[in-house]
Amino acid sequence: MYLYDDLDRALLDDRVAEFRDQVARRISGELTEDEFKPLRLMNGVYLQLHAYMLRVCIPYGTLSSPQLRMLAHVARRYDRGYGHFTTRQNIQFNWIKLDELPDAIADLGKVGVHGMQTSGNCVRNITTDQWAGAAPDEIEDPRIFAEILRQHLTMHPEFSFLPRKFKIALTASAHDRAAIRVHDIGLRMHRNGAGETGFEVVVGGGLGRTPYVGKTINPFLHKRDLLSYVEAILRVYNQFGRRDNIYKARIKILVHELGAEAFGKEVEAEWRQIKDGPLALDAATIADIASRFSYPDYARLADDPTELSQARQTDKRFDTWLGNSVANHKQPGYAIVTLSLKPEGAPPGDATADQMDAIADLADKYSFGEIRVGHEQNLVLPHVAQHDLPALWRALDALGVATPNVGLVSDIIACPGLDYCSLANTRSIPVAQELTRRFRDLSLARDLGRLHINISGCINACGHHHVGHIGLLGVEKNGEEYFQVSIGGRADEKAGLGTLLGPAVPYAEVADVVEDIVAAYLELRERPDEIFLHTVERVGVEPFKERVYATR
Amino acid sequence: MTAPQQQKLKITGPVVVTANRLGDGAVVYLDVQGGWTTSLAAAAVTTKVDEARALLMQGLADDINAVGAYIAPVLRSPDGVLTPGNLREQIRLHGPTVALPGAAGM
Amino acid sequence: MPLVKSGHIVEDRFVRVLDDEPVPDTGSVLVPATRFLADHAEFAHREAPTGVIWPNDRPVAELVPHLDQLALVALVFPTFKDGRAYSQARLLRERHAFRGELRATGDVLRDQFLYLVRSGFDSFEAKKTADAEAFAQVVARYSVFYQPTGDGRLSARRRRLSDAEPGREKSAREVAQ
Numbered sequence: 001m002y003l004y005d006d007l008d009r010a011l012l013d014d015r016v017a018e019f020r021d022q023v024a025r026r027i028s029g030e031l032t033e034d035e036f037k038p039l040r041l042m043n044g045v046y047l048q049l050h051a052y053m054l055r056v057c058i059p060y061g062t063l064s065s066p067q068l069r070m071l072a073h074v075a076r077r078y079d080r081g082y083g084h085f086t087t088r089q090n091i092q093f094n095w096i097k098l099d100e101l102p103d104a105i106a107d108l109g110k111v112g113v114h115g116m117q118t119s120g121n122c123v124r125n126i127t128t129d130q131w132a133g134a135a136p137d138e139i140e141d142p143r144i145f146a147e148i149l150r151q152h153l154t155m156h157p158e159f160s161f162l163p164r165k166f167k168i169a170l171t172a173s174a175h176d177r178a179a180i181r182v183h184d185i186g187l188r189m190h191r192n193g194a195g196e197t198g199f200e201v202v203v204g205g206g207l208g209r210t211p212y213v214g215k216t217i218n219p220f221l222h223k224r225d226l227l228s229y230v231e232a233i234l235r236v237y238n239q240f241g242r243r244d245n246i247y248k249a250r251i252k253i254l255v256h257e258l259g260a261e262a263f264g265k266e267v268e269a270e271w272r273q274i275k276d277g278p279l280a281l282d283a284a285t286i287a288d289i290a291s292r293f294s295y296p297d298y299a300r301l302a303d304d305p306t307e308l309s310q311a312r313q314t315d316k317r318f319d320t321w322l323g324n325s326v327a328n329h330k331q332p333g334y335a336i337v338t339l340s341l342k343p344e345g346a347p348p349g350d351a352t353a354d355q356m357d358a359i360a361d362l363a364d365k366y367s368f369g370e371i372r373v374g375h376e377q378n379l380v381l382p383h384v385a386q387h388d389l390p391a392l393w394r395a396l397d398a399l400g401v402a403t404p405n406v407g408l409v410s411d412i413i414a415c416p417g418l419d420y421c422s423l424a425n426t427r428s429i430p431v432a433q434e435l436t437r438r439f440r441d442l443s444l445a446r447d448l449g450r451l452h453i454n455i456s457g458c459i460n461a462c463g464h465h466h467v468g469h470i471g472l473l474g475v476e477k478n479g480e481e482y483f484q485v486s487i488g489g490r491a492d493e494k495a496g497l498g499t500l501l502g503p504a505v506p507y508a509e510v511a512d513v514v515e516d517i518v519a520a521y522l523e524l525r526e527r528p529d530e531i532f533l534h535t536v537e538r539v540g541v542e543p544f545k546e547r548v549y550a551t552r
Numbered sequence: 553m554t555a556p557q558q559q560k561l562k563i564t565g566p567v568v569v570t571a572n573r574l575g576d577g578a579v580v581y582l583d584v585q586g587g588w589t590t591s592l593a594a595a596a597v598t599t600k601v602d603e604a605r606a607l608l609m610q611g612l613a614d615d616i617n618a619v620g621a622y623i624a625p626v627l628r629s630p631d632g633v634l635t636p637g638n639l640r641e642q643i644r645l646h647g648p649t650v651a652l653p654g655a656a657g658m
Numbered sequence: 659m660p661l662v663k664s665g666h667i668v669e670d671r672f673v674r675v676l677d678d679e680p681v682p683d684t685g686s687v688l689v690p691a692t693r694f695l696a697d698h699a700e701f702a703h704r705e706a707p708t709g710v711i712w713p714n715d716r717p718v719a720e721l722v723p724h725l726d727q728l729a730l731v732a733l734v735f736p737t738f739k740d741g742r743a744y745s746q747a748r749l750l751r752e753r754h755a756f757r758g759e760l761r762a763t764g765d766v767l768r769d770q771f772l773y774l775v776r777s778g779f780d781s782f783e784a785k786k787t788a789d790a791e792a793f794a795q796v797v798a799r800y801s802v803f804y805q806p807t808g809d810g811r812l813s814a815r816r817r818r819l820s821d822a823e824p825g826r827e828k829s830a831r832e833v834a835q
Binding site for chain 2: 433
């Protein structure tokens, strides 16, 4: 965990006071809605279909137990008792009142949480691997650099009115769990030939109306140059990004129009002018930020303690959950536990205030008070002693967050859709709910193996449908809800966009179509361990297309 | 952006002007007195383009009580009962089509 | 539109001269970029100060040969959501060492003041009188700044390092700028 110091707290307190003043000026009429909207957006406040929505930033997906309890308090006191975890590791409250927002934000500020820059044309939450600091395959803790970037880009005077929103993600693992190639800037930490750690810099990725996988403009950037290089990218974008058309304003369009090489040259030229200035990161600065992170005081434990093997033998359900939801930790005797927020029939990513409180207590008891939010809309307890797993599982099971479907067909990523969102064309949540019912048979789900379904209720692609193994995009036709179906997308280190199968299908048939695709996969796969994505890569989309459209 | 008074309005049936209340974001409708109401039954309804435009201008002119006024379709039953004219407006009036987490039945 | 300088509302001593208007013999003038570039030799011979209104889609590098003869550069915010002039301001101040008056014009509202100051602006044509009157209070709202810019404010990073290592503060590069 990064621990706020007096400076971090002072800035947040000032921001809380500023927002209170802005809301007061809006309510008094001193500010028009046109003037207020960008200000509220920069504090995470949207106006949705039914009410204001507050998006709260969870920097790089890391929460402390007091912070999670405060989120529960806000859900209960100012909202309707629940929150929605998003694909950008944030949480949203759906029913908040403008009059009460300054108080809600002040409460959040007491534990160092806020809605700053969760919307608006500024740099949004810096996201990373939800297993950062715990994953065995990472080369360094990427959160140190996420925090350095967070601080540099918080209230950055030059980059708070960019052409469009700007998203940065980092990973330090071989397996990319942060979807860096579909971000405006993706940073992959790796080692060069000399054994130094640095960043591959990927720009211009993004989903939405015009999806692109990002392009590498620098294969290895030294740590000392991280801030100056990001500053150079943002400066080029701020000056040359399109402002004439909101749909063409993201950096991906600029990179596409200029070409990655030419864009990279612009960045390089700008960077050369500033790289040796005050943004150069010296070892002392990096060490200073790293020293502000608290790390668990692990006990010396061995892997696979007897409590664990006994429980696996005596309780089949526990064993199933362990095989699905528990991952290896870099520290012997510990494990990373994913909490599924995708039980059968529930809106993906939603958690009640009571669940949040209970999870905060479990984090204190079993995970050094730490909780993570993953972009798959699940929660994680990152540091659990393996001998505690049976007791933890019983508690999680009682809370309804131990469905052993992590990474499986019913672990669906979905945006809020037309049930909440003013931009949506169709609903997403009921489609996800129906699919969890169709695939309630977990032994079938396990047999299917890794299979990601992503659902977006409109072209803005908050459900990341382009990179779903099966992607569903809601479109409106003559006032009716339809879905375009694509397959073969992926968001990991081999990121690629899915291929559209054919004409959009009516809302009522979406679940049938997904079942058809899954049935086709079962027939087409060569071996049980050939996952869906690999079958699609091997046979192409045609056999799936035939199956889906033959009878429609 | 084209100013609302210059935008082409196409109306195929009865419409109302709707917005969200500034203080709490609640869904409101412009009523015949020029105020805002949360009751669709009390909304000012028209089927005429000029009247709809006038209602919209009236709604937009109020930047302090309600936000983002626009024209929304409604259906009128033979006995005069108003219901929302599309799914989006139904959801705005009645809330999400799914049970809320923590609500009874979940 | 009230003009704020040094934290106070002041009278604007520059007179705007449009493209097709004659330039008065005396007094400070503020002219559009195209006119200035076309007639810059002529402006150089005037005794009184010259200022230029520079659009936000034109590289400020074009101004560099003329910066010595300019008392004022006015950068433009067509809407307050269009933030190109922040980059222009930082480049003029931090790269091209422009020391004259740097003025924010156009859709300039209270909530931009601090960002403008931090980017190097030192005069502000506020759209609203109430905002202009609140200037001093608004720019004093924050006491912590995460990033170094040319405004000389110490970044949080430098404050932390100098707390850890007293004496280091003075050598910090950003203080010198």
